[in-house]
Amino acid sequence: MSALLRLHNIRKSFAELTVLDNVSLALAAGEIVSLLGPSGCGKSTLLRIAAGLDAHFEGELERNPLLDFGSSSGIGVVFQEPRLMPWLSVAENIGFVDGRKADHRWTQQLLHDVGLEGRGEALPKQLSGGMAQRVAIARGLYGRPQVLLLDEPFSAVDAFTRMKLQDLVIKLAAQYDISVLMVTHDLDEAVYLSDRVIILGGQPSRIVAELAVPLAHPRDRRAVELAFLKGEALTALYQQPT
Template sequence: MIETRSLTKTYDDTVALREVDFAADDGEFVSVVGPSGCGKSTLLRVLAGLESGFDGTASIDGTPVNAGGSDDVGVVFQDPRLLPWATVRENVRIGFDESVTDDRIDDLIDRVGLDGFEMALPEELSGGMAQRVALARGLAYGPQALLLDEPFSALDALTKVEQQEFLLDVRDDIDATVVLVTHDVEEAVYLADRVVVLGGQPGTVVADVEVPLDRPRDRTDERLIETRERVTDALGV
């Protein structure tokens, strides 16, 4: 369970988040959407343990999140953030303990569909492949929570759809709670069980929208489109 209570985060003079109560149940997939500057990435960074100094509480499975991060969290950023000098295998190893065997790493690389690329360097990979290496790194350790910060926003439309399907596939194998931050309403609704809408400056929760559909989903399903409209309305677009 991921939870924040009256989370307020201030950078110098600007308040990024004000009194945000956020929760994601075990195994739940929650999308967080909002306009630029609403603090949605800040929320994710707090949960990832990358922000020190905030008011309120933030916890993952009851353990307070502090700067330094938790072992139980995997994070995928907007860009893959791979070590350019390290092979795919060594990049995924970063997510593990140093003592992990190559076999375990290679299993994971296999699972994200990059079998045969263990010894490739990041520069040899396409954007989508590099992002999958980042996902494999995030899944090392079998984290309780997978935090995704606009992981598909830098990809072209076709690759994006591929990677979204891929994320859903991988998620079937693990039972991590997923929090996806995105500015893409369609993506948020299609992927998640629930969509949390942040708005305003400083950001606060303005809506919490359930997505009443089982998976696999049809992207053109009426109910999906209705939900999308509810989210868009909440955004005030």
Template sequence: MLAVQNVTRTFNKGKAGFRNVTFSMKEGEIIGILGTSGCGKSTLLRVLSGLDDQYSGKFTLSKTDSDHKVGMMFQEPRLMPWLSVNDNIGFGVKTAKQKELAKELLDLVGLNGFENHYPKDLSGGMAQRTAIARSLITEPDVLLLDEPFSALDAFTKMQLQDLLLSIWKKRQTTMVLVTHDIDEALYLCDRVFILRGQPGEIYAEIKIEQKKPRSRGDVTLAEKKAEILNLLDLNNDIKEKVQ
């Protein structure tokens, strides 16, 4: 579905961003991009979304037509405060099919009964549900998620992770998820790419074989987490702080 070949985007005299990123993914796959702050994860999504064209290398979608659709969900909901939930979800849609889809998405994200509420009346979780629905209104070929649940409390975050999986199960949307949360990456993704350095480079690829949905307490996932901590040198950092 998506092929990324030697893509580089650096700034601050080459000291920030990412370089030489290469990977490919199949339709319906969920890929995680994991790394510590400053390694270029969000910058990579900006490039793939078309919001940043100052890069080298290339990336392609496998669709044969020219109407490639990429959806983007940011860290914050970024809802328009003067529009209702329903109008935020359907903002910019023109066809009757899309308007009908907006109703379907409202139900899919569990916001029936709140369609006429405004962002100021929503909890953080409800605002993110609205943002998820809005990102799917164009039926994107690839959905890019930039730490979409990082600002939420632990329980709301888990609920929305499960919601994302339910959407994936129903629609088989191909997704690229940027996250700091190792547990989130292991729970949601089929493969996880570890970015390290400044500028960031792909340091390792972790495959998660368990079928989704997974148990959050799965022993194998705990072993994968320990492996990722070692790859990021976080275990050593923790030991040094304790000492």
């Protein structure tokens, strides 16, 4: 398969509640894909399945063998909240992998990449929300993944910080050749960042629409094309089946 990650006919239930049904999607090398849908529709559930963190589902999860190549752990995950360990420094949080000794140079490089150079010794409580999210992104990159899965990583920061973090993700994805699958409920964010926007809806959720965003980066946030695509996404969200 040429895709790095492929989900095929995913069906997921929690006891009586079927959350996802017949969901198929693939993430190709170099792609940025957004997953959009109402709260509770199963976005985090789907991302956890894609990350290999939840094995209790029907359907198939295929990982390209390339993902397991070399020392890379293949997939990095950034959760909905930063989940930093309060007793560890920023640098230790980034390089924390099952008690193995952290690669100091790589940690310093990542601190530089996310704009936190010189803050490695700080403790999480000394960080702003946006800084904590940047640490979480650096930690997601620590295993040199080819795929980065992000679950609404910027939901807790202000609009301006959010825009900067979006640009940071675009920059890092290009710099390290990483494919990105990102959950968001922000239409502007989805069309600005992504090559494709996938919209979930219905009960149980399935894919109700998919939009391509055929615009090169860097993009102009005020571009008419983005406003048009946002309108299309909005229509798909409002025309949700039940």
